Amino acid sequence: MSAEGTPAGTAPVMTETPQQAERAVTIFEKSVPGRRAAQLPDAGVEATPIEELIPSHLLREAPAELPEVSEPEIVRHYNRLSRRNFDLDTGFYPLGSCTMKYNPRLNERVAALPGNAALHPATDPREAQGALRLMFMLQSSLAEICGLDHVSLQPSAGSQGELAGLLLTRAYHADQGRNPTKVLTPDTAHGTNPASVTMAGYEVVKVATDEDGGVDVEDLKSKIDDDVACLMLTNPNTLGVFDRNIVEIASLVHDSGALLYYDGANLNAIMGQARPGDMGFDIVHVNLHKSFSQPHGGGGPGAGPIAVSDRVEPFLPKPQVVIELTDDGFPVFDLDFDRPRSIGRMRGFQGNFGVFVRSYAYILSLGGDGLAEASRLAVLNANYLKRRLAEGRAGKYLPVAYDRHCMHEFVLSGAPMKRDLGIKTLDLAKRLLDFGFHPPTVYFPLLVDEALMIEPVETEAREELDRFADAIDRILEEAEADPEIARNAPYTTPVRRLDEVGATRRPVIRQR
Amino acid sequence: MSAEGTPAGTAPVMTETPQQAERAVTIFEKSVPGRRAAQLPDAGVEATPIEELIPSHLLREAPAELPEVSEPEIVRHYNRLSRRNFDLDTGFYPLGSCTMKYNPRLNERVAALPGNAALHPATDPREAQGALRLMFMLQSSLAEICGLDHVSLQPSAGSQGELAGLLLTRAYHADQGRNPTKVLTPDTAHGTNPASVTMAGYEVVKVATDEDGGVDVEDLKSKIDDDVACLMLTNPNTLGVFDRNIVEIASLVHDSGALLYYDGANLNAIMGQARPGDMGFDIVHVNLHKSFSQPHGGGGPGAGPIAVSDRVEPFLPKPQVVIELTDDGFPVFDLDFDRPRSIGRMRGFQGNFGVFVRSYAYILSLGGDGLAEASRLAVLNANYLKRRLAEGRAGKYLPVAYDRHCMHEFVLSGAPMKRDLGIKTLDLAKRLLDFGFHPPTVYFPLLVDEALMIEPVETEAREELDRFADAIDRILEEAEADPEIARNAPYTTPVRRLDEVGATRRPVIRQR
Amino acid sequence: MAGYAPITPADQAEMLGAIGVDSIDELFEQIPPEVRLGRPLDLDDGLSETEVFDQLDWLARQNVSTAEVSSFLGAGMYDHYVPAIVDAITSRSEFLTPYTPYQPEVSQGGLQVMFEFQTAMSELTGLPVSNAGLYEGPSAAASAAYLAMGATGRTGLVASRGLHPHSRETLATHAVGFGATLTEVGLEGGLTDGTELEAAITDDTAAVFLQNPNFLGSVEDVAALGEAAKAKGALLIVAVDPMTLGILRPPGECGADIAFGEGQPLGNRLDFGGPSFGFFCADEKYIRKMPGRIAGETTDADGRRGFVLTLQTREQHIRREKATSNICTAQALNALAAMVHLSWLGKRGFVELGELLARRTAFARDRIGGLDGFELLHEAPVVREFAVRSTRVPVDRLLARTNEPVDAGTHAHEAGIQVYPLGRDYPEYEDSFLVAITEKRDPVEIEGLAEDLESTLAELEATAVEGAR
Amino acid sequence: MAGYAPITPADQAEMLGAIGVDSIDELFEQIPPEVRLGRPLDLDDGLSETEVFDQLDWLARQNVSTAEVSSFLGAGMYDHYVPAIVDAITSRSEFLTPYTPYQPEVSQGGLQVMFEFQTAMSELTGLPVSNAGLYEGPSAAASAAYLAMGATGRTGLVASRGLHPHSRETLATHAVGFGATLTEVGLEGGLTDGTELEAAITDDTAAVFLQNPNFLGSVEDVAALGEAAKAKGALLIVAVDPMTLGILRPPGECGADIAFGEGQPLGNRLDFGGPSFGFFCADEKYIRKMPGRIAGETTDADGRRGFVLTLQTREQHIRREKATSNICTAQALNALAAMVHLSWLGKRGFVELGELLARRTAFARDRIGGLDGFELLHEAPVVREFAVRSTRVPVDRLLARTNEPVDAGTHAHEAGIQVYPLGRDYPEYEDSFLVAITEKRDPVEIEGLAEDLESTLAELEATAVEGAR
Ligand SMILES: Cc1ncc(COP(=O)(O)O)c(C=O)c1O
């Protein structure tokens, strides 16, 4: 412990926080030969030597070097590790484009009911009616929210939804005897969009952004032709603004014979206000771990259901959840595998059901009005914080990238701060950690220099937004006096700034 | 944030840890008019004005000033608060006489099963067979462990078990037409013993401790007479040593017509090794939150079942769980209220059933051999740590109070440390906090000057004991150089040393 | 290696070596051989986690819980919905696994929770002083009696029969130790008989116990009844159901010196009766006579706000035989659950819930009181529970159960009507039962109860006629 | 105020004032009126927590889960016992609620878990490089194909029919986008047909996919089969069931270039098929071609050990259209569950569990293969799952269910036999089904399955005779 004694009443001088003093030790390093946690039931059958059951050349010689630790040690290890994470239940987490909204504990409770958690995916549908009904009702709810009638819950996350959507696009065109080769994406698109395009065998063509933050319609016109399979849009886009020309864009795209794809990561801005289907989109993916409150889990699990228009429906992945009515009008749910034009499976079994339970519970809790209100408040919070950051130092050093009312998020540029104060967006982000805030998304979208992408979400209190704005101001004030403070931040986190370059140069990615 | 910038690579200078910088704010102070978390179902019946249902002079005028906060704010508030606690899953917690053993999470899982957690206490016994059977089996297990055939699970904790035991003693004597007025307790007894004696209407008479750490038999002889209702013993006692004269003591007590009461707080030392019943005890209380792994919950809940001999059985509290066999030999369990000589109820309903479930799960997990082994390892750990602390500085400044093999815990005296280094046991305890350890029990038992009572329990690893011994040595080494360090400790805890005297002088015990 | 212990045989050998003994047995030699248990305990061997789970799961399925059937059981513990955040917070190891906050510097979480809890209970009861919680309701009655006797130097205890039978029985048990005499006062029309009460109070009466709502569900006029106690210098002690305090006048405004109660309805699951907690609030002048833990606000060496256990000179570990109570380990985690639930309900939700209970109860009381074969036991105003008399068949037949043990899965069908028969506690009301309402019992379920009562009565009368033939 | 939002009407008014607009609607004016939804969403209104719980509890009770019946379903996901500490740890908000560790200084918990997980999977598979997890097993197959095509510049994919049907279907779906051609190789005696395999591999074969144990439960001789792939310079990609790796030779020692699999058996509940996770391990030379997140060790500014997301130049947020994969949000929490479960099993427990599975499976296979009316589909060695042929009645009749919806409480009785019919995936094995074993299925339950099969067969044949009369 690096504390020097001092007379009571005066604070001690410390060079490390208690957490910093506690060095990282892995569970493997805590292993002691002979220790164990698990006691297994005995087999209750003859203890035949394994070699008599399986030829020895197919057997393992040396056991895997898993840790040897007792249960109390495991619990302490992971409890202590957990405290080295910043989480949503600790403080403000305005990570742009990620919709870090509160994760209701009710959803965890219902997902854990044995009828859900212990349900085998291969259970006969007649014995999984509750699960299939829930999936069917979630599909219907998402269809209503997206304004597109047909939903597949299968994709495991947004990026898999994108890939599914692009494979649907391919199947749709092929069905028409066409084989376009290009997919248009705005330069503001999230990285998963172009990556998915390539994996779907298409060529990415970038479309420029106009001064209003929307798609540059002229550029679009110049690039759209019958070799274009689809245009992928996020609307509101990653600049947090709604594309005012969406109607014109949709008709341009449709006239060319292409489909319009909606990246639903930003759906939290418009629930109950406007629907992608009504804007002319043919395919939408929804991130249940964003707008629909599935916890982010430190990087998943999530789910990326897709909603599509009639003309795309025949190609949806299989199996699909379907409803039939018995003669006495009683609904029975089933899995339909008999879909000849389907693109097939994107993954195993029926998708991330546990996520469906949570999101359906969320939809039931809020209801239609509640979802609409959530979007309204998300937009209110974003515009309020944007306003607060337009004042004083923030206004001077961190101008908003496209100055108009934003939707649920907005993007600032740290360029003037870098120029005038000599601290980068990264430095600001790291210094925010010392103030107990998770930084916004940084350096994205790419077309904004030194970008800071801020999404406050509806579940944050106004005081929290004010505290965040004040912290930004304090940091800029500090930087005016001494930029080194931010450049060397953070100071109080479990570890300080980490050497990422070194990590990549000599990768150490497992315990040796 | 009180960190000064410094060139990267060199540590910053901090005057406060991040947690210290975060000042205490209550949930009431976070209240904002109009905020809320709960949405209630609507009544679904006529909204009659309450005054029409209940006369208005019986109604409340102003609502209670409960906080107005949203659910995300509540979760953050209590999550952040929780991190201001040191807990057993964070580190070593050798609190003497409290048996801070690992709390298996399996036990929490089974206690939470709806059949247990949602079972109403007034459920017809024929519809609570599982619960009654569990209680019956726990009773039988405790009877076997204590060596006394009859068990009541009713008492809510050890101290209520003591009071129940003393009321049983009274009933027993009254039944014999006797009315003794005194209860003997050794000067090493825990505070609850004398307190319970008074509440049972008896007068406390102290018995001295001999140089071996046991009851001073001569002093006992001089005090025991037919006005003594019982002798309360803890064995091993709070010095951690087993009373070698237990057999003689028991006969002295019984010959005088008194009963022998066993304070089971230290049962973790002798499970499967020796049984209070076999030592001649008539009444035993067991702390399920100590030897039987019920989590301590920051100060409860616990349970203090009592086991008694045949002659005391008729007076046990009611109701009692009983078994009957149906004609076809099928066991049926019931609650027996028809116990004319019973002392009656100690509390509401059937006791802390949720605690019974956890402790029964623990007993099933370990089994008879496992319980015996747990005690053996608890004694091994205690003697090992005692040995480590007999070396070097600790040996010099913190001599063991009674130097013989200990059982599951041992007591050191900080008197030489205070004399030679000028730091008190309290200072040592506070400095241990900076090293990430919970201190032992301090200043108890009372007859040891500057006492430190150390109980390492069987679920701690040897390395942990070594780290603790090393920390003690480091602290003494520091103190040799500069006693101020310990005197002003702790430095790194969420708050530093607190003014307890001021708190008592002007008590502020609620939000104003 | 067993019992979650990390000590390997190799560890053991080295540790024994360090200690300087050859075996662990050697350490046990201090126990005289004649009292050593020379055999293994007669208990089954230890089981794997999955086997233990299965056994306890099987047992749990033998119970008919409120998760399986629509239950109108109350009598002091109520089937309220416990919000999910309560489990999420109380299951955090930082709250679950530490012990009493003897070291305040590393226990600020638990101590601040106590301080917040004390504030909330003080707000609910309208009394300035609250402790951090006791075991449960009935034993809190005994603690109150002990305080009153100490404060008045008197030995008489007078209790209304409206006080929970478990509280009265617990008082009686403790009275033997306290050297107190307990007198009961009867009920009239569902309410404490004022004249009988006045007559029962003497110059040696230390305390008068009332309950509001009383055990029959009736709202008592505590202020009026309390005057008799005041007149004779006895303490007025009132047991309250916390969930009714959103709408009922708090005891502190009715002249109560002490208010206590069963805390279960606040964020605690039923757990077949425990663990829950008891709350205990009193007038300022009793602050140094309170039982149990109390957290107080203070500052640290650097002037930071902090919390500590305070007024500890009341307690057993300091005062020993002179302590105001023998309580040590209490129910801290249960009090936390209550605090989270109360924060979740909040200032408005807490009142709304009280109103919801009163309105649904009025509906249920009309519906069930109106069935033929049934009538109300009394007409006194109620909040969340009421008493019904069965006029044509004995209650035990109405609530008869098969003696078959409950079978997992199917018990829903075998389960009887879930109401509380009054006979055991009140022979005088042998023909009556209590019906309790919570926000989980909606009008449809209430209708279901009415129909179950009707149909069961019909069946019984049918078979009776059969029998007569 | 709705949706857990803390914003009061008063807050709104002030915030709108600050923004300088009169209403929230004004902020939405940027959405062209013609695409505004001029009506409320056609969804029910929001419900209270207790009502939502009741609805979902009711739905959950319509399912026949492994908590209700003894299930021998497997086919890639298995009913293992998940120790309680897994839930205790994964439910901690510090693990549950953050996102991908973009800010390593405040994400050391999650990053170190990834590093530990990578180590564990590398140990299990015997391959040096592991990522931090993918979505689930089958889509990991697609990721492997994508890597192989990039690494070899070839377009052919060859897969044994022993590979999980979902993996083959997922490969086929993705192949369209990848521009790959997929060839299947049949099984012979429960094992991949070596000659057919060799014939199927060409100079354009990018990868050969095997599964071990294969979908029929058979242990393949991966090393032997793999040689054909090596010979033609194709990558050998092996799908494995992690729970068998305690006893089976790891793919890394059988010449596999890539090993992947479904992670559910490790600490993840069944959840009707997800969320779980996929694991993905490879040879050193593919480290910069891996899909998904990878955590690496490094040091901080003061020299402290720390962990970061590394080799990010592979990923979509940097490389965009040139990324090695499009994956972003993955299954971090599920990988944590696996790591906790593996730590709990430990070095020895993990082997013991593999042995337990092999022995109980041998017992079950003898017992059920020996019933008349049933025979083993193949004699190949197995670990934890085996295939049985029904020789006298069609499998669909054997497993027939009533079409009645499941009724809460009573479904235990209606439930059919819980084994996996092979017909849909393997028309050639239409007469067969799979039986899977875990440590939760003890010999008594296995005996129960044997009896159910016998009695059901008997009933069917009896009714058949009836029908014939
Ligand atoms: C705009 C946008 N599109 C797509 C994605 C990808 O979604 P996922 O991470 O669920 O694959 C994200 C989120 O990371 C996103 O912000």
Ligand SMILES: Cc1ncc(COP(=O)(O)O)c(C=O)c1O
């Ligand atoms: C020796 C001893 N006796 C009695 C008690 C009282 O037990 P409880 O706290 O359960 O009332 C304790 C524990 O605090 C103790 O250590």
